Amino acid sequence: MLLPWPPCMGGRWPPWKNKCRCRSSGPGANLFKPLPISTMTEYLNQIGGVVGMPGWVLKAFLIILAALLLEFFYRIFVGKLAGLAEKTSHLWDDALVYAGKRPVSLLIWWQGLVMAARVIEPNTEAVGFSADFLNALQQLGLVVAATWFFFRLATGFEKAFVAERRKRNESVDITTVSVLGRIVRIAVILTGVLTVLSILDIPISGFLAAGGVGGIAVGLAARDLLANFFGGFMVFMDRPFSVGDWVRSPDKEIEGTVEHIGWRMTTIRKFDRRPMYVPNATFTTITVENPSRMTHRRIFDHIGIRYDDQDVIRPVVDAIREMIQTHEDIATDQIIMVHFDVYGPHSLDIMVYCFTKTRNWQEFHRVREDVMLKIGEIIAAHGAEIAFPTRTLKVEMAERMALEQAAASEAS
Known part of the structure; x- marks a missing residue:
């Protein structure tokens, strides 16, 4: 039996033969009644029968199409928003637009695919996704998108802060800003990982215990790596130099301009423009001179x-x-x-x-x-002259007379 069309239940199939007589209490209003989910499914089944495909396939297709359209319009919206942000005098709005651009697109597609999987799963045995698995997958999408958003937000704020200070011709400690940005990003990643473990019902205490034992083993196997890490931390704490400083060491052949201070090594650009990569542990054992601070x-x-x-x-x-x-x-x-x-x-x-x-x-x-x-x-x-190396030769009188006679005889 064909269901009435439109959803007000007052029409017939096909829709162009329908005459809807439902009215609201207000004058001149022609409002449709809410459409139940079961009724929508039946309508999609009927439409699928007309076009020659199951209703659940049509429903999954419409969900993917809706995600595609939503992501398309979102890209247009973000493009317009980015243009407006560039016209403002503040750089923080640029960081927000930069942070949300890709994570939101990922979230739209992730949620769309999960919703499509919810439609496909009851109608096919090939997938076999349980409802709990799909719920966990949906939550994982939210966590991944949120973690990525805050990670990019920290990066955007770091770049915006440096750019804004330079725009105002104010001094900025790039090393401090870079280290703080890394700490925030690491905290964001750790928070995201712990949240994912909680969603997957993995005991965090056991994970931390295993991580502690594994950390000891890794520490013994990677002493140099840890030494470089703590060397970089001490460089940040003591601040013997910053990015852009001219440094040199009388203990080693190290001299140039600091380009980057990483967790493991520091990049120094020598005056012949060749890069030098110095492990951070080196700076704990050598003397470093910073002529830039003269x-x-x-x-x-x-x-x-x-x-x-x-x-x-x-x-x-x-x-x-x-x-x-x-x-x-x-x-x-x-x-x-x-x-x-x-x-x-x-x-x-x-x-x-x-x-x-x-x-x-x-x-x-x-x-x-x-x-x-x-x-x-x-x-x-003052009538003086700058000296240059000279040598005065003193000859005894007898020797000089003999030389003069020899010269005279040769001349005759």
Whole structure:
């Protein structure tokens, strides 16, 4: 027997021959009555009979189609939302959009497939999924999507925080932000794993006990790995350097710019642009120098003038000292020393010791060049010259006369 159409039970099949007479109490309203699930199933069975397929297949198909359409419109919605988020001055909304984009799509498909499986399972023996299994599978989908969402949210907040501070031209400790982000992500993953174990009715206490015994075995087998892990933790706690710092070690051939501080190793970019991967345990046994944290750069040189210019050594030293003390790029609040230092093998050596205001490597060499050129001008202005290595040969009188006679005889 064909069921009435539409769901108000007042019509006939096919639907175009139906004349619905149901009215609500309000004027002008033509409302359908609620459709029971059993009645909907019967309608789908009738439609399936018309198109030549079982009703449960049609129902499963409609569920998958609904999931497809929902995910399609969700992508459009997220695209519009991302465009609006980019126009705002805040970066946190970008992190939220980034966090929810893929997990929600996964959740839509996961729930759609589980609902389709609920329809297919009673009508076929091939699948054999029990109701409890499908309930657990549905809960697992929620947990996986939520864990993925919060994992991406932590990553998005980390990137947004760094970007926003840089946008405001404010300093930011990238190392601290990176480590805190990793801790949050690890906590999210552990929470998700424990929740999954609870859903699967796996005793967490037994799992933790097994993990403890296994942890001891793994610890004995992976001492170097644990040493590197704790070495990275100590680097974070002591903070001898951060990402972007120039570091070097007098104990090992380590020098370059820190690019990344990981749990196991630190990446240092050498000045010849080659990467160096240093295990974190190394930093617990070596001395690390961090030139990036210097307050000033130092100029320390010896300038030699000839012994023939000994009578002008004092005015030359005074003029160089005055020049350095009045130089705009020299830090006058630091030690400044300009003195005649030593009688060298070939020259009278003047020591120049001072600090520049800048810490920039290129700017430092520009300042040092300017100081050296002005020192040369001062020496030339006093009629002196910069010394170069010379050797004086003293010959006794008899030997000199013999040499002169030999030269004269050869000339004649």
